Amino acid sequence: MEDAIRQxxxxxxxxACAFTDCSDLMSEQFRLERWLSAGRQAGMDYMSRHRDIRYRPELLSEGCVSVIVLLLNYHRNDYLRKNASAFQVSEYALGRDYHAVMREKLHLLAQYVQTxxxxxxxxxxxxxxxxLEKALARRAGLGWIGKNTLLxxxxGSRFFIGEVFTSLQLHPDVPVDERCGGCSACVEACPAHALSAEGLDARRCLSYQTIERKELPLPEEVKTALGHRIYGCDVCQQVCPYNRNAEETKVDDFLRTPEWFAWGDAQWRQLTQEQFDAQFRDSAMQRIGYERLMENIRAASVKDNSQDEG
Ligand code: B12
Ligand code: SF4
Ligand code: SF4
Structure with missing residues (x-):
């Protein structure tokens, strides 16, 4: 049955597709509690809600005993080459909104599982x-939690994670060993010093600051670290040796090249609300709204970007 689901x-x-059970995530409970009590979630109050469900996946859906964990590759070979001169948008946001793409595929898989x-x-x-999607993926043996805190x-790491929780009893896969070894390239390269042995501090992370932060304007110390980034940040993935030989996505929705991918800085600065609505209609970027994006653009453009990683 497992092989048929994988196929x-x-x-x-x-x-990739692998299986884990719905047993408690006890070691993650300890980590998340410590993370929250240190305030590393910044303004993401939702991270402290429904903690019982996070630690006890069986509570998410009545009768579920297994979790099918799926990875969806979003890596584009041409991402850095084409995105080199203008403001930088994270690679994951190039394609159609991954929530929609993943959801459609998960539902098709779920329909099959029901049969x-x-x-x-x-x-x-x-x-x-x-x-806790990364923790479930780790337990299902799909990878390990790197020092950049990603799966x-x-x-490499340029995958989205999705799950089908099910009442079907499936044989769980076994976790793999952690393979960062002596490497700490991501910790050293992080422009905001957001990574440490304690994990990620969202108060510093540029991904948090450009996507999740609700209060405007952005603080000065964030602007200093921002460089050309106006939505998300990929540095701790770009320097990861495991991302060097990553395969390109085969998902058409992630291979499209939106018009804005080729925009110069001036076009970004002159973006109107109408253009925003039209350009980002089905993109993950639409979620942050026009005002938020313009604030990021204003903040990013005040810096000398000559040292940016491209
Ligand atoms: C909150 C959140 C954020 C926050 C905080 C990030 C973070 N590290 O927690 C912010 C806004 C900063 C963020 C940024 C990004 N995110 Co985000 N985010 C999430 C979200 C919603 C929850 C993550 C979470 O639980 N954080 C809480 C902290 C405490 O947990 P943690 O660091 O993950 O560690 C836990 C476990 O992994 C475990 N653990 C940690 N280390 C170890 C080691 C061992 C040995 C073990 C056993 C366990 C363990 O214990 C911890 C406590 O539970 C998930 C979706 C989800 N529901 O899971 C997506 C998710 C993690 N994000 C994702 C992505 C793509 C990104 C970005 C790359 C986007 C971008 N380009 O800007 C960046 C990457 C930044 C980074 N280095 O993490 C993907 C990651 C895919 C992957 N390969 O891992 C996810 C899974 C979404 C998805 N469905 O695909 N994100
Ligand atoms: S996403 Fe950027 S700012 Fe956040 S931890 Fe990674 S490198 Fe640092
Ligand atoms: S850059 Fe090095 S330390 Fe960081 S996640 Fe990749 S292998 Fe691990």
Missing amino acids: KAGELGFS LGEGVKTRCCVDTAPV VTEH
Whole structure:
């Protein structure tokens, strides 16, 4: 049954598929509690809500006993080459909004899983439910938690993670060993010094500051670290040796080249609300809204970008 699910996941375009059970995530409970009590979640209050569900995946959906964890590759070979001169948008946001793309694929997989037994229940999740997705993916053996705090695999980290929770009993896969070894390239390269042995401090992280932060304007110390980045940050992935030989995504929704990918700095600065609505209609960037993006653009443009990593 597991092989059949893996095969179906491959046909749907997922890059990897593995299984874990719904048992408690006890070691993650300790880490998350420490992270929250140190205030490293910054303004993401939702991270402290529904903690019981995060630690006990069985509470997410009645009757679920297994989790099918899926990876969806979003890496583009031409990302850095084409995005070199203008303001920088994170690689993950180039394609169609991954929440929608992932959800469609997860639902198709769930439909298939429902055919594998009488009354099989499923629930699909990507990003928005109180689920520790990296920890589940790690436990399912899909990769390890790198020092950049992301799920890292032999093929890098530029994957989205999604899950199908199910009442179907599936044989769990085994975790793999952590393979960062003596490398700490991501910790050293982080322009905001957001990474440490304690994990990620969102108060410093440029991804948090450009995507999640609600209060405007951006503080001066954030502007100093920002460089050309106006949405998200990829530095701790770009320097990771496991991302060097990553395969390119085969997902059409992630391979499209939006008009704004070729915009120069002036076009970004002159962006109007109408253009924003039209250009980012089905992009993850639409979520931050026009005002927020313009604030990022204003903040990024005050810096000398000659040292930017490109
Ligand atoms: C909150 C959040 C953020 C926050 C905080 C990031 C963070 N590290 O927590 C901000 C806004 C900064 C952010 C940024 C980004 N995010 Co984000 N984010 C999330 C979200 C919603 C929750 C993550 C979370 O639980 N954080 C809480 C902290 C305490 O947990 P943690 O660092 O993950 O560590 C926990 C476990 O991993 C575990 N753990 C940690 N280390 C170890 C080691 C061992 C040995 C073990 C056993 C366990 C363990 O214990 C911890 C406590 O539970 C997830 C989706 C989800 N629901 O899971 C996406 C998610 C993590 N984000 C994602 C992405 C793509 C990004 C960005 C790359 C986007 C960008 N380009 O800007 C950046 C990367 C920044 C970075 N280096 O992490 C992807 C990551 C895919 C992957 N390969 O891992 C996810 C999974 C979304 C998805 N569905 O695909 N994100
Ligand atoms: S996303 Fe950028 S700012 Fe955040 S930890 Fe990674 S390198 Fe640092
Ligand atoms: S850059 Fe090095 S330390 Fe950081 S996640 Fe990659 S292998 Fe691990």
